[in-house]
Amino acid sequence: MNYFSSDFKLGILGGGQLGKMLLYDTRKFDIHTVVMDPSEDAPCRIGCNEFVQGDLMDFDAVYDFGKKVDLLTIEIENVNVEALEKLEKEGLRIYPSPATLRTIQNKAKQKLFYIDHDIPTAPFRRFAYTSEIHTALRNESIDFPFVWKSARFGYDGRGVKVIRTYSDLEGLPDVECIAEDMIPFKNELAVIVARNSKGDMVTYPVVEMEFHPSANQVEYVICPARIAPEVAEKAQLIALKTSRAYGHTGLLAVEMFQTEDDRILVNEVAPRPHNSGHYSIEASYTSQFEQHLRAILGLPLGNAESKVGGIMVNLTGEEGHTGKVVYENMDTIMKMDGVTPHIYGKKETRPFRKMGHVTIVHKDIAKAREIAGKVKDTIRVVSV
Amino acid sequence: MNYFSSDFKLGILGGGQLGKMLLYDTRKFDIHTVVMDPSEDAPCRIGCNEFVQGDLMDFDAVYDFGKKVDLLTIEIENVNVEALEKLEKEGLRIYPSPATLRTIQNKAKQKLFYIDHDIPTAPFRRFAYTSEIHTALRNESIDFPFVWKSARFGYDGRGVKVIRTYSDLEGLPDVECIAEDMIPFKNELAVIVARNSKGDMVTYPVVEMEFHPSANQVEYVICPARIAPEVAEKAQLIALKTSRAYGHTGLLAVEMFQTEDDRILVNEVAPRPHNSGHYSIEASYTSQFEQHLRAILGLPLGNAESKVGGIMVNLTGEEGHTGKVVYENMDTIMKMDGVTPHIYGKKETRPFRKMGHVTIVHKDIAKAREIAGKVKDTIRVVSV
Structure with a gap:
């Protein structure tokens, strides 16, 4: 063809x-x-x-x-x-295959898939209905605290809740769900793997999600992650294993936790270009989008290494602002070295809505992180 | 705004x-x-x-x-x-201003503009009609050899001819034209300057056009040019001076000759993104296209330096092929390190028609040049 x-x-x-x-x-x-x-x-x-x-x-x-x-x-x-x-x-x-989508669409199925394929993931229990969790707690087959996750459509933070007491369970929808052990982790990492229809594979470098110290929200995606090389290698090998287990064609973004004792646990995957790979447009030899095309079309895969260090900041709608969007201080951030804004073109802003992202590239990742901090402090996504 | x-x-x-x-x-x-x-x-x-x-x-x-x-x-x-x-x-x-376009649209006017603004350019004579050249030759006010250039619409090699004898003049259109001295040069260079509506300016690195040894056709655009730093600096200063002389807003691509004795002569300019800047999409911190937007919108200009070395190869229609286009051996070139094809989307190929380009990036420009040679030898733009 x-x-x-x-x-x-x-x-x-x-x-x-x-x-x-x-x-x-x-x-x-x-x-x-x-x-x-x-x-x-x-x-x-x-x-x-x-x-x-x-x-x-x-x-x-x-x-x-x-x-x-x-x-x-x-x-x-x-x-x-x-x-x-x-x-x-x-x-x-x-691509991705319907079978892969069916597994991924259901978080309980997805977790069982990792167990079946010997891919490390946090221990969990599966429930047909949230209400069954009460019985399990009474039988002491699970304990507080745990993470409740709705099996379906629970992406982007919705459908996930930390449960510390019975009262935290109140108001949750009575749906298929899992209760996952809370594992203390020191880093949230992600690795994008590309696999083409011929079975060739490449992995992007490990990226690190840096969280806001108080609000539980990813502030920066940093490539490469500031972790030990042996941890990075382990994360890449697990990501490759996960892509192979799915028999996947295309991009697979594998989100992981690095535990306090340096184990890697797979959290969930996205079988497509992913927020954690946006930095690649400016920083990588081959952007994740071009790579996805190469993979699904059976073309040779491109070099997934980086030309320079890259950091991504999501542009999300500010709290208290709903309506026609305005991006304040765009001029100021565009003066900064290596800064590229991406505006998605959504006309209306809402609190926390993803409206765009900003990439910061620099040969020195520490310098890029410094500029990213200034970008974050300067840009505002508000309504008219 | x-x-x-x-x-x-x-x-x-x-x-x-x-x-x-x-x-x-x-x-x-x-x-x-x-x-x-x-x-x-x-x-x-x-x-x-x-x-x-x-x-x-x-x-x-x-x-x-x-x-x-x-x-x-x-x-x-x-x-x-x-x-x-x-x-x-x-x-x-x-942007560019109508006045700049009026000057650039006429090669004789453009050359006079350089004389008026003390911008070095090859000596020339202006003629209202090609037929007047015969008189000038008889009067010995010009000599063979020289370069005949039609004043209007003479871009992309059309409307340019080297004249060595009277017979070379035969068949030329009887139009406004110039006769330019043939200056032996060792390199054809280009510098892209960006100037925004506030007067801020940046220059891209000097690029070098490498010609096919026998066919008189640019084969590779190489960034950075393999020239001495003092020559590069001189070329950049002349490009800046040219942009200022036009009072230009936006990108100005300045094409130049490096003479045997290392003088820099301005050949012509393009007041817009230019073929010599295509490498910037993959190699530069800010691509020439983003830079043009930043400049005309009065936004801060981006970093014009390169992340990596870049080489561009034009994809032109092969001789003997006219009709529905096919790109042969695309898979093979896409296997090579740092290779990105750009296909313009023209349905029909014709001999020498620009159908796309390929960028090759590498930290080591010599390695990029080696890969570019392989790309050039491999890819074919033919008809079905």
């Missing part, structure tokens, strides 16, 4: 910021794209060749969309897997 | 590959773009917010287009300047 011509059509389910950044590289390679998203104002509306407005969870919408394209990928996991399974049976290449 | 919102509209005259690459960065900054191009299949058709099909040389088309936007830039010089002058009088910000 000659991808570099207009005969081939790549379908992308989801038209948000990840898709938008993927489209920079489909344009670079002149690959014809067809995007489906429920929103008529989706960031991908511009930059794709064809746009279809449709519900990603609707069987018919996803199935009909799949019939239009030669290869299908996603930029969001929450899509109708039944439709994908039917399309796959009918011969469509879909 | 808050550019990072949908209220502001940036107009771009021309929708070719330069515009297409500029749009990666307008998308990154979420700047609303309106593009005009005569071709309905223009590469910019995808990636802009609004597309207008129109003749860039037509007064009404350009004037009406200018009325739709808040700021106007170009990706090609051959546009109707009278319309731009009227728009400028009516208050529209236009």
Whole structure:
């Protein structure tokens, strides 16, 4: 198949910021794209060749969309897997595979997958309903404290809660869930692995999420992570093992904990370009988006090493501001060395909504971290 | 003016590959773009917010287009300047300025501009018609050999001819032209200068055009140029002086000759992103396209230094091939370290047509040059 011509059509389910950044590289390679998203104002509306407005969870919408394209990928996991399974049976290449999506969409299944494949993960118990946790606590088969996680649609902090007492359980939805041991960790790390349809693999360097000292929120993604080389190597090997276990094609972002005693535990994965890899646009020889394309198209993988140190700061809507967005002090941050803002193009801001990100690159990662701190203190995402 | 919102509209005259690459960065900054191009299949058709099909040389088309936007830039010089002058009088910000475009559109005027501003350039004579050259030769006010250049629309090698005998003059159009001394030079260099509307300036490193040993065609653009630091500094100073002389806002690509005795002579300029700056997408802290946006929007200029060495190879249509394009051996070049192909998206190839380019980056520029040679020997742009 000659991808570099207009005969081939790549379908992308989801038209948000990840898709938008993927489209920079489909344009670079002149690959014809067809995007489906429920929103008529989706960031991908511009930059794709064809746009279809449709519900990603609707069987018919996803199935009909799949019939239009030669290869299908996603930029969001929450899509109708039944439709994908039917399309796959009918011969469509879909990366990530519907089987992988089915496992990942359910956190309990995903955790069991790690157990089955001997991939280290924090101990947990699975419950068909949150209410069953009470029984388990009474039987002393689990103890406080633990982390409650809804099995489904629990991404981005929603559907996760630390439970220290019975009262913390109040108000939780009565759904399939897990109760995970609280393991003290010193770092939250991530490794992106790319694997193409021929089985070639490369890993990006380990990145580190630096948290705000009081608010429990990632402030900086730092590449490379400031960890010992042997810990980094262990994290990369576990990420490779995880990608192989899924028989994955495309990018797999593996989120992990580094425990106090330097064990690595897999937390969860995303089978696509990921927030933890945005730094790669400016810092890496091959950006995660180009790499995802190379992987799913069966092209040779690119060099995943970095040209320079990279740090990413998420631009999230400030608290107390809802409405038409304004980015304050953009001029000031753009004066700083190695600073590139990315604005996703969402018209309305809301507290904590991801509106964009800023990358800071520098040969010296300590200097990049210093500039990143200034960026964080300067830029404001507010409403008019 | 808050550019990072949908209220502001940036107009771009021309929708070719330069515009297409500029749009990666307008998308990154979420700047609303309106593009005009005569071709309905223009590469910019995808990636802009609004597309207008129109003749860039037509007064009404350009004037009406200018009325739709808040700021106007170009990706090609051959546009109707009278319309731009009227728009400028009516208050529209236009970068490059109509006055600069008027000078640059006419090679004789452009050369006189360098004389007037004490910018070194090869000696020349100006003629209202090619036929007047015969008289000058008979009067011995000029001698063979010389370079004949049509004053208008003589870009990209067309409208330029080396004249060694009377017979070389045969068949040339009888138009306004110049006869330029043939100066032996050892290198063809280029420097891109960015100047924003506040007068801040930065220069990119000097790049070197490496020619094919027999065919008189640029094969590689190499950054940094393999020249002595004092020559590089002289070239950068002359480029800065040229940008200041034009009172220019935006990018100015200054093409120069390094003579056998290390003088620097300005050949011609392009007031926009330029082929000699394509390497910057992968190699520089700030790509030339982002820099052009920063400059025309009056934003702080970015770091113009390189992260790594960069080489660009143009992908041009092979001789003997006209029709639907195919890129042969793309897989092979994509296996090589630090190689990124850019495909412009033109459906039909023709001999020598610019269809794309390939960037090769490496910390070691000698290694990059070695890989670039392999890329050049491997990739083929042919018809089906």
